[in-house]
Amino acid sequence: xxxxxxxxxxxxxxxxxxxxxxxxxxxxxxxxxxxxxxxxxxxxxxxxxxxxxxxxxxxxxxxxxxxxxxxxxxxxxxxxxxxxxxxxxxxxxxxxxx
Amino acid sequence: xxxxxxxxxxxxxxxxxxxxxxxxxxxxxxxxxxxxxxxxxxxxxxxxxxxxxxxxxxxxxxxxxxxxxxxxxxxxxxxxxxxxxxxxxxxxxxxxxxxxxxxxxxxxxxxxxxxxxxxxxxxxxxxxxxxxxxxxxxxxxxxxxxxxxxxxxxxxxxxxxxxxxxxxxxxxxxxxxxxxxxxxxxxxxxxxxxxxxxxxxxxxxxxxxxxxxxxxxxxxxxxxxxxxxxxxxxxxxxxxxxxxxxxxxxxxxxxxxxxxxxxxxxxxxxxxxxxxxxxxxxxxxxxxxxxxxxxxxxxxxxxxxxxxxxxxxxxxxxxxxxxxxxxxxxxxxxxxxxxxxxxxxxxxxxxxxxxxxxxxxxxxxxxxxxxxxxxxxxxxxxxxxxxxxxxxxxxxxxxxxxxxxxxxxxxxxxxxxxxxxxxxxxxxxxxxxxxxxxxxxxxxxxxxxxxxxxxxxxxxxxxxxxx
Numbered sequence: 001x002x003x004x005x006x007x008x009x010x011x012x013x014x015x016x017x018x019x020x021x022x023x024x025x026x027x028x029x030x031x032x033x034x035x036x037x038x039x040x041x042x043x044x045x046x047x048x049x050x051x052x053x054x055x056x057x058x059x060x061x062x063x064x065x066x067x068x069x070x071x072x073x074x075x076x077x078x079x080x081x082x083x084x085x086x087x088x089x090x091x092x093x094x095x096x097x098x
Numbered sequence: 099x100x101x102x103x104x105x106x107x108x109x110x111x112x113x114x115x116x117x118x119x120x121x122x123x124x125x126x127x128x129x130x131x132x133x134x135x136x137x138x139x140x141x142x143x144x145x146x147x148x149x150x151x152x153x154x155x156x157x158x159x160x161x162x163x164x165x166x167x168x169x170x171x172x173x174x175x176x177x178x179x180x181x182x183x184x185x186x187x188x189x190x191x192x193x194x195x196x197x198x199x200x201x202x203x204x205x206x207x208x209x210x211x212x213x214x215x216x217x218x219x220x221x222x223x224x225x226x227x228x229x230x231x232x233x234x235x236x237x238x239x240x241x242x243x244x245x246x247x248x249x250x251x252x253x254x255x256x257x258x259x260x261x262x263x264x265x266x267x268x269x270x271x272x273x274x275x276x277x278x279x280x281x282x283x284x285x286x287x288x289x290x291x292x293x294x295x296x297x298x299x300x301x302x303x304x305x306x307x308x309x310x311x312x313x314x315x316x317x318x319x320x321x322x323x324x325x326x327x328x329x330x331x332x333x334x335x336x337x338x339x340x341x342x343x344x345x346x347x348x349x350x351x352x353x354x355x356x357x358x359x360x361x362x363x364x365x366x367x368x369x370x371x372x373x374x375x376x377x378x379x380x381x382x383x384x385x386x387x388x389x390x391x392x393x394x395x396x397x398x399x400x401x402x403x404x405x406x407x408x409x410x411x412x413x414x415x416x417x418x419x420x421x422x423x424x425x426x427x428x429x430x431x432x433x434x435x436x437x438x439x440x441x442x443x444x445x446x447x448x449x450x451x452x453x454x455x456x457x458x459x460x461x462x463x464x465x466x467x468x469x470x471x472x473x474x475x476x477x478x479x480x481x482x483x484x485x486x487x488x489x490x491x492x493x494x495x496x497x498x499x500x501x502x503x504x505x506x507x508x509x510x511x512x513x514x515x516x517x518x519x520x521x522x523x524x525x526x527x528x529x530x531x532x533x534x535x536x537x538x539x540x541x542x543x544x545x546x547x548x549x550x551x552x553x554x555x556x557x558x559x560x561x562x563x564x565x
Contacts, residue, residue: 004227004329004349008268009242013145030144035241042329043226049474053328055226057471057511059233060137061130062214062359064506064542065224065471077542080130080180 003039004055016085019071021092027083034059034066034078037089044068044078045091069094101125102419103191103204105183105362108136109405110397111210112168113412114419119174121425126176126202128183128193134168136212137236138405141165146242153239153264156300160405185538186365189392194543206392206419209362209381210412211399215353217253218460218515219469219477222324223352231353235261244270246349250333252276252321253352254453259304261351262313272313274345276335278354279454280318290448293441297404314345320459324350354455356402361508363400364536366393372529375450376402377457378514379533385436387415394418407442410435460518469519470512472505477519484523491524492532493517506542509534 011028018027020037027036034056037044043053045068056066059079066078071088073096078089101124104111111127112134118125127134133141139161142148151158171177178195185192191207193200215230222228227246229237231253234245248271251262262272291298309315318338324330332346363381364370368389370379380401387394396415397408414435420427463469465478483489483500490496493503493516502516503509509516513534520531 004246005237006244006247006270007242008238008244008270009142009146009148011145011242012147028145030146030241032241035237035243039243047224047474052224053226054224055329056229057224057233058214058230059237060214060230061541062507062510063230063471067506067542080132082132 002042004042005035005038007039016083018083018086019088021090022088031083032079033068033076033081033083033087033089036083037068037078037091041091043091100203100205102206102208103128103202104208104210105129105191106136106210106212106397106399107131107134107168107177107179108138108210108212108397108408109164110212110399110408110412110415111136111208112164112171113409114208114210114396114416115171115175116167117413117416117430118419119171121420121428123420123423123425124176126178126204128178128181128191128202130180130182132180134177134179135164137232139164140236140239142242143240146240148242148268152267156296157405182541182543183362184540184543186362187538192538197544204392206394206422207366208387208394208396208412208415208419209366209399210395210397210408211359211362213356213358213398213402214510216355216357216455216514217353217511218456219463219467219471219512220321220324220352221464221467222326222330224468224471225324225326225330226328227326227330227348228324228350228352231255231257231261231351232356234351235264238264238268242268244268244349245351246347247271248273248347249349249351250274250276250345250347251351252278252319252333252335253354254279254456255353255355256301256449256453257353259301259308263304263307266308266311266313272308272311273347274314274316274333275308276319276321276333276345277315277317277453278319278321278456278459279452280338283454284317284452287448287452290444291452293448294445297445316343319343321352355450355453356398357510357514358399358401359510360399361536361540363389363395365538365540367391368393368395370533373401374529375447377455377518377528384418385414386418386432387411388418388422392422401443401446403439403442403446407439407446410439410442414439457518460515461522463515463519469515470500470502470505470509472507472512473501475500475502475512480516480519481523484520490520491526492530493520493534494532496520497534503534508537508540
């Protein structure tokens with residue numbers, strides 16, 4: 001799957017490894033979760049009330065259409081959260097332990 | 099005295115902080131951004147460097163001036179970045195930073211919350227690859243990223259031409275610029291637009307540059323749909339003579355001007371009045387931003403005026419605070435500032451005509467079009483609800499029944515369309531459809547939050563380290 005966003009300026013920053021639904025991808029220090037995921041994927045998450053995929057919309061913390069799950073069961077707003085090395089982003093809700 | 103709290107670190111908030119600090123007033127600046135700048139002066143993040151002059155052109159000097167002012171102020175105010183103000187009660191702001199709750203008491207509050215894109219629902223607007231126009235610019239300024247390779251800019255806004263020019267300069271293919279307002283309306287608005295002649299001429303320059311670059315440029319179009327499987331692949335539209343057109347793309351940026359972020363103004367108890375030009379309910383203030391009870395408002399969060407007007411109204415609001423605190427004001431000529439603000443607002447009224455909110459497009463939305471993208475509520479569901487016996491006649495009741503506007507964005511992106519649809523279905527003026535009331539928390543907060551270092555936070559394994 002190819003990325004949706006285009007890095008017009010190559011980041012001059014150390015790379016970090018994150019996982020998206022288990023698959024490892026490279027991102028850069030300073031990337032938002034949204035940038036990191038959409039540079040590698042075409043969408044961010046599945047909408048809660050339909051089968052639609054979403055990729056954010058306002059890109060400035062207002063529309064709340066980019067909340068994603070992390071594998072520690074927390075949720076983050078992808079456009080305003082900075083990636084961290086080892087972060088595991090889930091585009092669907094995680095399987096909760098019984 | 100506990101001091102002045104300012105919400106927002108864009109041009110309005112920082113101009114206000116600057117004036118207050120110069121008069122020895124203790125100021126707390128709370129901002130959701132990673133760094134000061136708001137949306138307009140958004141700074142590139144770590145590792146992203148580009149030629150600011152090339153990207154921002156005539157705005158580069160203002161951008162630099164803003165960040166120089168902020169660098170000077172940073173250690174002289176209590177600056178709290180990446181902090182959400184989610185509620186206001188009993189003269190306290192309730193805040194959230196990196197999962198930690200806090201609050202800030204204030205003697206005076208200046209709201210400088212800025213704006214977001216004003217959008218309307220269009221079939222396919224929830225497809226991946228469709229973004230707001232302002233968002234497309236912010237992504238470029240902060241992350242050096244483009245929303246796609248082949249981009250359509252559409253809607254109606256002066257920013258269409260600026261954003262398209264910036265995207266082109268950074269390597270995107272501009273497939274088309276589709277402006278929904280006819281050229282005649284732009285010419286008709288020229289007298290008001292000449293209230294800010296430099297900005298007007300600059301705008302014409304952007305249009306001309308795209309035209310000379312052979313970018314497909316249409317005025318007076320009707321946007322029919324954004325289409326694609328799994329992501330946007332094309333935009334369908336009708337040109338001004340009614341001919342159908344389709345442009346292939348992998349991204350769309352669209353917007354219809356800006357809309358103030360007024361949720362906190364609502365929680366602060368500010369009175370709202372209907373504005374017939376912007377077709378919106380706006381917070382009411384006197385000519386210097388006073389809203390009563392120690393609350394003041396400035397910048398695009400009050401009424402759209404642009405960055406220059408934001409800085410001027412921020413300074414005016416600070417002067418109003420000083421006056422109300424009985425502090426002598428030095429070095430400010432308020433009548434001159436008020437005249438400048440009046441001129442800039444006249445320019446914005448011109449823009450509102452030159453780049454019109456397409457009311458007919460909303461009224462004509464197909465029943466199947468999703469209006470509320472959070473909750474997935476369609477135009478047809480809204481019309482059915484309004485048309486039912488004893489159906490809702492204003493938007494808050496409509497929200498209670500249909501959930502339109504009840505989702506995470508709190509109606510920021512569907513509220514105006516819902517009001518237009520309600521008024522149209524009722525055959526009443528838009529003002530009677532009301533406005534969605536702001537509710538705390540104004541943005542999502544975790545279900546469980548506790549003060550940093552508290553026993554409850556420790557029990558959940560949270561550390562008290564700052565973010």
